[in-house]
Amino acid sequence: xxxxxxxxxxxxxxxxxxxxxxxxxxxxxxxxxxxxxxxxxxxxxxxxxxxxxxxxxxxxxxxxxxxxxxxxxxxx
Amino acid sequence: xxxxxxxxxxxxxxxxxxxxxxxxxxxxxxxxxxxxxxxxxxxxxxxxxxxxxxxxxxxxxxxxxxxxxxxxxxxxxxxxxxxxxxxxxxxxxxxxxxxxxxxxxxxxxxxxxxxxxxxxxxxxxxxxxxxxxxxxxxxxxxxxxxxxxxxxxxxx
Numbered sequence: 001x002x003x004x005x006x007x008x009x010x011x012x013x014x015x016x017x018x019x020x021x022x023x024x025x026x027x028x029x030x031x032x033x034x035x036x037x038x039x040x041x042x043x044x045x046x047x048x049x050x051x052x053x054x055x056x057x058x059x060x061x062x063x064x065x066x067x068x069x070x071x072x073x074x075x076x
Numbered sequence: 077x078x079x080x081x082x083x084x085x086x087x088x089x090x091x092x093x094x095x096x097x098x099x100x101x102x103x104x105x106x107x108x109x110x111x112x113x114x115x116x117x118x119x120x121x122x123x124x125x126x127x128x129x130x131x132x133x134x135x136x137x138x139x140x141x142x143x144x145x146x147x148x149x150x151x152x153x154x155x156x157x158x159x160x161x162x163x164x165x166x167x168x169x170x171x172x173x174x175x176x177x178x179x180x181x182x183x184x185x186x187x188x189x190x191x192x193x194x195x196x197x198x199x200x201x202x203x204x205x206x207x208x209x210x211x212x213x214x215x216x217x218x219x220x221x222x223x224x225x226x227x228x229x230x231x232x
Contacts, residue, residue, distance in 0.1 A: 031154040034080040034228075038156065043231025047155050 004045050008066045011040045013058045029053045081148035082157045083228040084141055090221035092133045097214045100126040104207070115202050123210070160227040168220030175212020179205055 014020045022036045029036070029050055038044035039054075046054070055062045079087070100122060107118050142149035153161070183205065201207065 031156065032080045032082075032148070032151070034078065034083070035154050035156045037078075038231040041231060044156055050155060 004042055005068060005070045006045045006066055007042060007069045008039065010036070010054060010065065013060065013065065017058060025054070025057060028057050080157070080228065081141070081145050081151070082153060082160075083225065084145070085138060086221050086224045086228070088137045088141065089134065090218065090225065092130055092137065093214065093217050093221065096126050096130045096133065101211075112202075119203055119206075123206075156232060160224055160232065163227060164220045164224040167223045168216040171219045172212055172216035175208065175215065179208050179212070182208070 010025070014022070014025060022033045022040075026033045026036045030053070031046075031050060035044065035046075039046050039050075051062060051066055055065045058065060103122050104119070107115050107122075110118055
């Protein structure tokens with residue numbers, strides 16, 4: 001299974017945002033809860049639009065939520 | 077199992093396709109006992125019955141799914157659903173294209189060298205080209221739904 005080179009702090013940020021649930025974040029961003037789950041696990045890299053929306057929800061700059069980490073990338 | 081609305085919908089489509097067209101292909105073998113003049117009519121009837129059945133099943137199950145997952149049904153597809161569908165469509169299309177090319181080669185072969193083709197399977201199986209096209213279509217749908225499910229299970 002490929003591990004994507006983009007890591008994120010979504011789970012941590014949810015916890016510090018009054019323990020916001022995945023469903024609440026999904027509703028605010030306009031994706032399914034399963035997509036939020038896939039993003040948190042690093043299995044799916046969101047589009048730029050969704051990444052910006054997530055940053056906007058947590059009131060953080062994009063680079064504080066998502067980080068490019070090429071050493072993370074592992075192929076199948 | 078934690079599944080999105082689209083994943084549940086894909087499972088329904090896969091199960092309906094496998095169920096109905098499994099029945100279609102198994103029924104075809106039963107026609108070998110029929111007199112030759114009745115076979116074509118029986119096959120056409122079976123094909124029509126299978127298509128009507130799959131449409132009814134899809135409508136019934138998807139209505140039930142939407143009724144029990146009202147909010148998710150209203151939301152529709154998100155970006156991950158769309159990407160997964162695009163990737164899965166590519167696999168399905170490849171299978172369908174291979175099937176169509178096989179049928180074209182067979183039709184050209186029948187025109188250019190009828191003695192070779194007519195002495196083989198074509199002579200024994202009525203409406204073979206239609207079956208090959210149908211089989212390619214079903215297989216491409218099964219590949220499409222299966223790859224969608226695999227992507228959903230993997231995350232993407």
